[in-house]
Amino acid sequence: MQKDQLFTRRRLLLAGGAALGAAGTAGIVLAGSAAETAGGAAAPAAGPQARPALKSSAFRLQPLTGYGPPRTAPRKLKVRTEPITEISRSGRRMMLTFDDGPNPNYTPHILDTLAKYDVRAMFFLCGECIVVNRELVARMAEAGHVVGNHTWTHPLLTTLNRRAIRDEMTSTSDAIEDTYGERPQWFRAPYGAWNRAAFQLGAEMGMEPMAWTVDSTDWTEPGTRTIVDTIENGAAPGVVILSHDAGGDRSQSVKALREYLPYLLDNGYRLTVPRRRT
Structure with missing residues (x-):
């Protein structure tokens, strides 16, 4: 798809979204590429293993009506044995990531704050949330945020x-392509629980496995101040922050972002996202 066609498609999706649906351990990725390793088994990455899964909805794994030309086959990648947990440390880069959305109650506020400071982030999306919030995914594309696959039902x-596992991942990638305009190039396992199949299938679908460096703990709803302190204390070049914009009451996450984002920028951090492969 040509760049101007993709831009037009995103604009149309953004304008018509409401009518379409409803309102770690080791590894470094260097700005746009990463050292790749051969396949094998891996232990789950550190993270919120005990958080209850999102409940499956009535539209779980239903076929989706696609837009535009037929899908193109993704470029297969080498299979990793553990997820990426950091980005390049050069230029005091950091990355903000948000899981489990989009959610109409919280995602718009997060997007508003990111736009206010002209910052891009990564959103790891669940398919069952995409199909009822397409306008938010289109807005992410329009603003230059990068989206990743977080399975259909978490x-x-x-x-x-x-x-x-394949069904969960494939259906979500299809939903992202239909709405965002491109297939995702990144995958994050729910709860940070990785296995051989997730690494292998993700590589087959052209997705790199992305985990995190610092868990904001916002999924436990510990209070806005605690979230802010966790992120500010964990800030360092190359760090990937885990936060959430769905999967529960995320009002604390919304408020915390308004506090720690200007702090990070004032301290010279460059909030960035990986470059897309072409």
């Missing part, structure tokens, strides 16, 4: 067979 992948 299951614990280590409890699923290979076919079920």
